[in-house]
Amino acid sequence: xxxxxxxxxxxxxxxxxxxxxxxxxxxxxxxxxxxxxxxxxxxxxxxxxxxxxxxxxxxxxxxxxx
Amino acid sequence: xxxxxxxxxxxxxxxxxxxxxxxxxxxxxxxxxxxxxxxxxxxxxxxxxxxxxxxxxxxxxxxxxxxxxxxxxxxxxxxxxxxxxxxxxxxxxxxxxxxxxxxxxxxxxxxxxxxxxxxxxxxxxxxxxxxxxxxxxxxxxxxxxxxxxxxxxxxxxxx
Numbered sequence: 001x002x003x004x005x006x007x008x009x010x011x012x013x014x015x016x017x018x019x020x021x022x023x024x025x026x027x028x029x030x031x032x033x034x035x036x037x038x039x040x041x042x043x044x045x046x047x048x049x050x051x052x053x054x055x056x057x058x059x060x061x062x063x064x065x066x
Numbered sequence: 067x068x069x070x071x072x073x074x075x076x077x078x079x080x081x082x083x084x085x086x087x088x089x090x091x092x093x094x095x096x097x098x099x100x101x102x103x104x105x106x107x108x109x110x111x112x113x114x115x116x117x118x119x120x121x122x123x124x125x126x127x128x129x130x131x132x133x134x135x136x137x138x139x140x141x142x143x144x145x146x147x148x149x150x151x152x153x154x155x156x157x158x159x160x161x162x163x164x165x166x167x168x169x170x171x172x173x174x175x176x177x178x179x180x181x182x183x184x185x186x187x188x189x190x191x192x193x194x195x196x197x198x199x200x201x202x203x204x205x206x207x208x209x210x211x212x213x214x215x216x217x218x219x220x221x222x223x224x225x
Contacts, residue, residue, distance in 0.1 A: 008180050009165035011199070013209040015186035019199055025165040025181070029224040030096070035169075043167075043175060047203035052222050053169050059203075066186045066208045 016064050018042040018055035027053070076112040081124060081134045083110065088131035089198045090211040092173040098123045104216050128178070128196055161195065171223040174198035174211035185209070 006024035014020055020042055027035045041054065048058035068084040075081070094102035100114035102123065112120065124132045165179035176198045183191040186209070198211040202220035205212045 006164075008182060010182050010184065011165075011177070012184040013186045013191075019175070019209065021165075021167065023165070023181070025167055025179075027167045027169070029169050030171045031225045033225065035224065043199075043201070045199065045201060045203060045209065047201060047218070047220055047222075053175070053201070053224065062203060064203050 013045075013066070014042075015066055017045070017059050019045050072108075074108060074110040074112050075137065076117060076120075077137070078117045079121065079134045079136055081110060081112065081120065081132060084131050084133075087129050088213075089129055089176070089196060090174055090213045090215075091128050091176045091196075091198055092170045093126050093128065094123050094132060096171065097126065104213065128176075169201075169224055170198075171225055172221050173215055174201055183209075 007022075009021065009023040009025040012020040012022075020040065022040045027037050027041070029035065035053075043053050044051075044055045044058070046059040046062040046064035048062040048064075049056040050058065068086045070085045072083045072085075073080050074083065095104055098115055098119065101111055101120055103109055103111065103114075121134060124134045127133075161180055163179040165177055165181040168176045168178075170176055176196070178196045180195075183197070185191045199209050200207075200211045200214070201222075202215035202218050204214040204218045204220070206214065
């Protein structure tokens with residue numbers, strides 16, 4: 001599936017968990033370096049992941065609460 | 067008008083700061099900490115750099131949280147509403163563009179482009195063309211950034 005046929009990006013806030021991103025998006029570092037991703041990603045929101053920017057399940061240990 | 071709006075001046079310009087509009091994109095203090103330092107009070111030090119440099123950074127603010135105007139009559143004036151319009155039109159260009167997620171050093175995810183947000187209750191959240199999501203876990207405005215990463219001394223970067 002190429003970029004043009006992808007749907008508009010959707011950010012789904014999972015309760016007490018990560019940010020699920022799907023659709024047409026790119027992921028970059030502050031200075032512009034592109035990070036290759038799958039079509040669906042889960043971004044850490046609790047600050048505790050050892051695999052940032054991605055979720056590793058640490059939100060349960062950290063006790064993230066929305 | 068934002069009741070918390072503040073003004074900071076040097077001899078030439080006055081910088082306006084509207085906290086309710088700030089999305090904590092961190093552009094100002096990453097690029098010019100000598101002037102924009104959230105750990106200091108007041109957090110803007112107008113003596114920290116040249117007027118030209120301060121204007122350069124104020125223009126890079128992705129929202130209208132930072133604007134400026136010239137103090138004296140007779141100089142080319144850029145009132146806050148005008149700079150606001152130019153920023154607004156730049157954001158209009160983000161429409162129909164793929165969403166770009168930027169992982170800010172020691173800060174939030176800043177998202178620009180065409181996207182929708184579904185809240186943790188399954189409801190759609192407000193639509194906008196640019197927003198920052200908390201990634202330190204400490205925001206009191208979840209899921210959005212409220213600047214708490216500085217208090218938490220959150221450190222992470224992929225640069």
